[in-house]
Structures are given as C-alpha cells and as structure tokens.
Amino acid sequence: MGHTVExxxxxxxxxxLCEEAVAVTREACAEFSVTFIEHDITEDATLLASFAEEIPVLRIDGRVRDFWRIDPQRLRRLLREATAGS
Structure with a gap:
C-alpha cells in the first residue's frame, strides 16, 4: 500500500492569485483522486513568517513545488509522479 499524497x-x-491556485489545484487533484488542503497563512505564525512574500504556495508531501502562479501542466506531472508509487 502506497502513501497518501499530501x-x-x-x-x-x-x-x-490564491483563488486561481486553489481552482487549478482542485481540478488537477480531482483528476488524480487526491484531496488537498487549503491553509490560510494568516492563521499560522510559522507559515506567515516563512511564506508571506510567496503565496500562493503549492506543497506536495511537505515540499514546496510552486508559488505565485501554479502551472497546471507541472502540477499534473508532479501528481502523476507522486501517485505512481501508491
């Protein structure tokens, strides 16, 4: 059993830009049957300190993969790679 892609x-x-990023992510994740979490950085001091200048930020399995504009093709490729081992 593979890991769950986060x-x-x-x-x-x-x-x-955040609204666009969420829309792109929702669509791509749906294609791969992956759920995603939206975090508001203003509710988390650590996230706010780390990412205030970069949002929106896309993280897959805890690693930053994209920020500002989420590239749908790149996201699909990353999800394909991440789910291949599951």
Missing part, C-alpha cells in the same frame, strides 16, 4: 495550497484572504 497536497497543500497556502493562501490568504483577498488574494486573487
């Missing part, structure tokens, strides 16, 4: 989108309120 996909996170770090966002903050009123960020239009």
């Amino acid at each position: 996909v996170e989108v770090l966002t903050k309120q009123g960020c239009h």
Whole structure:
C-alpha cells in the first residue's frame, strides 16, 4: 500500500492569485483522486513568517513545488509522479 499524497495550497484572504491556485489545484487533484488542503497563512505564525512574500504556495508531501502562479501542466506531472508509487 502506497502513501497518501499530501497536497497543500497556502493562501490568504483577498488574494486573487490564491483563488486561481486553489481552482487549478482542485481540478488537477480531482483528476488524480487526491484531496488537498487549503491553509490560510494568516492563521499560522510559522507559515506567515516563512511564506508571506510567496503565496500562493503549492506543497506536495511537505515540499514546496510552486508559488505565485501554479502551472497546471507541472502540477499534473508532479501528481502523476507522486501517485505512481501508491
């Protein structure tokens, strides 16, 4: 049994790039039957300190994979690779 792929989108309120990132991530994750979590960085001081200038940030299995604009093709490739071992 493979591991569950953990996909996170770090966002903050009123960020239009964040809304786009969540939409792109939702669509790509649905294709791979992967759920994702949206974290508002303003609710977590550690995330806010680390990522305030980079959001939205895409993390897969805890590793930052993209920020500002999420590339749908790249995201699909990363998800394909991440789910291949499951």
